[in-house]
Amino acid sequence: MAEPTGLRERKKAATKAALGEAALRLAVEKGGIEAVTADEIAARAGVSTRTFHNYFPSKEAALLYDFHQTTAVLVADLRERARHQPIWDALRDGAIGMNLDRLDIDLMRCREELVHTSPALIKEQSGQFLELFAEAIDIVAEATGCGPDDLYPRLLLGGALVTIKTCTEHWLADPEGRTLAEVITEGFAVFERGVTRPPAPGA
């Protein structure tokens, strides 16, 4: 009952993925999501415009679909890790465990480029981060022995999310230099040590 993976559900998932990919591809081709219409995305995925809107509330959401998937996995992973690890380490290792390295790096860079040049996409992505925050705050609060409205867990999680986003961006700008895991580890270390003490080595 957990994952019967009925044929029906698989088709739905496939359609959703197809729409997400179509959105990304079209945006790359046209050099910006604003140049793409919902009609075009639906057409490329082989469904009607109306169906597109059944799956996604906006084309921006479609473009970021796989990112959203990834964060969902992260939350589930975090929930598990928090049972055996200090929460800060769980956040760090969870982020590393997403293994973004293994995905198509060129495509990720294209998406990053698209996001950075489109106000609507920037907003959508930040919105998804806040969603992630909302889903994870209870885990962090419990792990720290606080309530979800206390200051400390919110700062902890906020700092971790900022680190994840910042480090991923930084790594993506030069994927050859260092492993993503190394960059994330260094990023988390900054907040562990105290932000006012800059890291010894350059960068």
Next chain:
Amino acid sequence: MAEPTGLRERKKAATKAALGEAALRLAVEKGGIEAVTADEIAARAGVSTRTFHNYFPSKEAALLYDFHQTTAVLVADLRERARHQPIWDALRDGAIGMNLDRLDIDLMRCREELVHTSPALIKEQSGQFLELFAEAIDIVAEATGCGPDDLYPRLLLGGALVTIKTCTEHWLADPEGRTLAEVITEGFAVFERGVTRPPAPGA
């Protein structure tokens, strides 16, 4: 030439402020920005719908106008402070110096409520924070002796912005308990000391 404050510009500023306030008031009255149309906002401010869109790209932007103003002041203030203070202290004191305490607290809470219950507003607000990030990153980078693409200044600024937002929210939930300045000071202290060391006193 710096601020001649021509009559013309004053009128424009007044109109913009009126539109922003109209948006906020209407949203409060109707219990949500999605229940308000651009037409209504324009009507209440006494201009045409087209003019509304000359001032704001969306009703969400109008609703958050004064917030946007505040952050603009913060950036200017920060630029000045960074010349005489360590950057982390400049960020903290700049945040405190915004004096959010002095504004209409009830109205702020209403706005906070509206933002928290509207996906579009959440996205708009996060977008504005990223804008703030973009405007401030050069200042922080220079102050730390790094480039704007280095990891450290981005983490520093990201951490500071998260702290400001988190602390403001937290304070707004119970403005009687402690001063906003106290809450912000404590928030910044968490990242100074190292996030893994939780604060001694409760909260």
Next chain:
DNA sequence: AGAAATTTTGCAGACTGTGCAGTTTTCAGG
């Protein structure tokens, strides 16, 4: 096969946001 549940689809409708052109208002100088 046949009924029930679910998904897809087209259509109508309200709303957003932008370009364009004409009108009105403001400003500066005689």
Next chain:
DNA sequence: CCTGAAAACTGCACAGTCTGCAAAATTTCT
């Protein structure tokens, strides 16, 4: 005060987003 130029306001048209609704098509189960 008058006048021409600059700037702002406005109405209109238009492309596009997104939602509700009900009919058709598809899948699932018995």
